[in-house]
Amino acid sequence: xxxQLSDYIREKITISDPDMETAFSFFKIMEVKKNEVxxxxxxxxxxxxxxxxxxxxxxxxxxxxxxxxxxFAFENQFATALVSFITNETSKEFVQAIEDTELYYxxxxxxxxxxxxxxxxxxxxxxxxxxxxxxxxxxxxxFITLDATERYRQLLAQNPNVVMRMPNKMVASYLNIxxxxxxxxxxxx
Amino acid sequence: xxxQLSDYIREKITISDPDMETAFSFFKIMEVKKNEVxxxxxxxxxxxxxxxxxxxxxxxxxxxxxxxxxxFAFENQFATALVSFITNETSKEFVQAIEDTELYYxxxxxxxxxxxxxxxxxxxxxxxxxxxxxxxxxxxxxFITLDATERYRQLLAQNPNVVMRMPNKMVASYLNIxxxxxxxxxxxx
DNA sequence: CGTGCACTTGATTGAAGTCAAGCGCTGTGG
DNA sequence: CCACAGCGCTTGACTTCAATCAAGTGCACG
Numbered sequence: 330x331x332x333q334l335s336d337y338i339r340e341k342i343t344i345s346d347p348d349m350e351t352a353f354s355f356f357k358i359m360e361v362k363k364n365e366v367x368x369x370x371x372x373x374x375x376x377x378x379x380x381x382x383x384x385x386x387x388x389x390x391x392x393x394x395x396x397x398x399x400x401f402a403f404e405n406q407f408a409t410a411l412v413s414f415i416t417n418e419t420s421k422e423f424v425q426a427i428e429d430t431e432l433y434y435x436x437x438x439x440x441x442x443x444x445x446x447x448x449x450x451x452x453x454x455x456x457x458x459x460x461x462x463x464x465x466x467x468x469x470x471x472f473i474t475l476d477a478t479e480r481y482r483q484l485l486a487q488n489p490n491v492v493m494r495m496p497n498k499m500v501a502s503y504l505n506i507x508x509x510x511x512x513x514x515x516x517x518x
Numbered sequence: 519x520x521x522q523l524s525d526y527i528r529e530k531i532t533i534s535d536p537d538m539e540t541a542f543s544f545f546k547i548m549e550v551k552k553n554e555v556x557x558x559x560x561x562x563x564x565x566x567x568x569x570x571x572x573x574x575x576x577x578x579x580x581x582x583x584x585x586x587x588x589x590f591a592f593e594n595q596f597a598t599a600l601v602s603f604i605t606n607e608t609s610k611e612f613v614q615a616i617e618d619t620e621l622y623y624x625x626x627x628x629x630x631x632x633x634x635x636x637x638x639x640x641x642x643x644x645x646x647x648x649x650x651x652x653x654x655x656x657x658x659x660x661f662i663t664l665d666a667t668e669r670y671r672q673l674l675a676q677n678p679n680v681v682m683r684m685p686n687k688m689v690a691s692y693l694n695i696x697x698x699x700x701x702x703x704x705x706x707x
Numbered sequence: 708c709g710t711g712c713a714c715t716t717g718a719t720t721g722a723a724g725t726c727a728a729g730c731g732c733t734g735t736g737g
Numbered sequence: 738c739c740a741c742a743g744c745g746c747t748t749g750a751c752t753t754c755a756a757t758c759a760a761g762t763g764c765a766c767g
Contacts, residue, residue, distance in 0.1 A: 389659070391662070391663045392663065397659075397662045397663065399655075399658070399659075411651065411655075412651075412652055412655050412656075415648045415651065415652055416652060421659075448637060451640045451641065451644065452640065454644065455640065455643065455644060455647065458644065458647040458648060458651060459604045459647060461651055462600065462601075462604065462647060462650055462651045462654065463601055463604055463605060465651065465654050465655055465658060466588075466600075466601050466654055467601075468658060469588070469654060469657060469658050469661070470578070470586075470588075470610075472658070472661050472662075472694075473580070473586045473661075473694050474580045474581065474586065505661075505662050
């Protein structure tokens with residue numbers, strides 16, 4: 330049971346069977362339909378999700394009302410509205426299922442409890458934070474150094490999943506270009 | 519001795535006097551002149567710096583050869599080429615003193631050693647990572663949602679230090695606008 | 708079977724970059 | 738202590754990349 334999750338955890342840290350049992354006791358399973366929203370702006374109650382099957386998207390709305398996608402989380406990845414999770418302030422971000430999705434989740438309180446009672450759990454969280462930081466920084470650098478064409482090429486090279494599995498408008502909002510521009514890029518290359 | 523650093527640490531975590539002693543034994547003090555470069559691209563030997571007095575800047579070069587500033591670290595902040603520190607790959611970033619600066623630094627090896635022997639040290643690192651992540655994400659969002667004028671206004675409101683203490687060309691490279699555009703913005707507002 | 712949403716394609720616009728020229732401070736060496 | 742070289746900053750003219758606006762096509766789903 331929870332094999333994907335335990336594999337993931339054991340890949341990152343060494344953890345005793347009893348500790349793994351304890352950790353598991355706080356995770357719950359959950360199925361959501363395509364397009365369902367898990368976290369909306371203004372909410373404080375926080376969870377961390379682990380994607381078993383399907384895909385989550387984290388995005389926020391700009392003043393103009395257009396969506397800006399911050400992250401896609403596929404199978405075997407943790408995801409949450411991380412800024413809100415860290416700061417404990419209300420989220421500015423949505424978390425939404427893009428496909429029918431199977432999730433494991435843990436509440437923020439339980440997650441913090443695990444940080445206290447399982448020393449290695451801190452290390453797991455550290456890895457998640459490091460990953461999130463590196464991803465984000467690469468993204469930031471790509472906005473600064475690359476134009477629309479190059480950003481699209483890079484995404485195609487580094488994360489073809491996104492381009493294949495996600496609808497165009499979401500890919501565009503992830504690259505921070507308009508849907509029209511993405512359409513033109515695709516037809517050219 | 520090291521009062522600034524110990525104050526900073528005690529603000530983030532609870533740590534025994536002997537542990538603090540141990541931690542301190544790995545930090546060294548260092549003075550650098552204005553414009554001196556501490557880490558250059560291609561280097562692997564990593565340190566974490568704590569700014570006692572002065573200011574550090576982390577930046578990288580774009581293909582065109584222009585500088586893109588990722589972060590300014592003022593008094594009582596930790597700073598390093600964090601992506602390289604995390605991934606252990608060679609840095610793409612420079613770390614440079616912008617003013618005559620007084621630093622405490624610790625090597626990556628020693629820092630990791632502290633993570634092992636002082637349980638609370640993990641928490642300190644966590645706080646640093648969380649801070650870096652939140653800062654970076656806010657920056658990312660500002661590039662996506664705000665135009666040049668609004669980014670400048672936001673920086674002026676949230677971090678006037680940067681605008682006051684840093685030369686124009688660095689402020690511009692931090693906002694990811696050209697020096698000319700920043701000049702025009704300043705003259706208007 | 709039809710309504711609406713995703714996507715394409717074309718025409719126009721606009722924000723900010725680039726190029727270019729000139730001013731003024733700073734600091735360095737004679 | 739002065740002079741001049743060079744860098745930082747400003748201002749103007751022009752260019753460009755990608756956004757917006759607009760219209761039309763086709764597919765998916767109720």
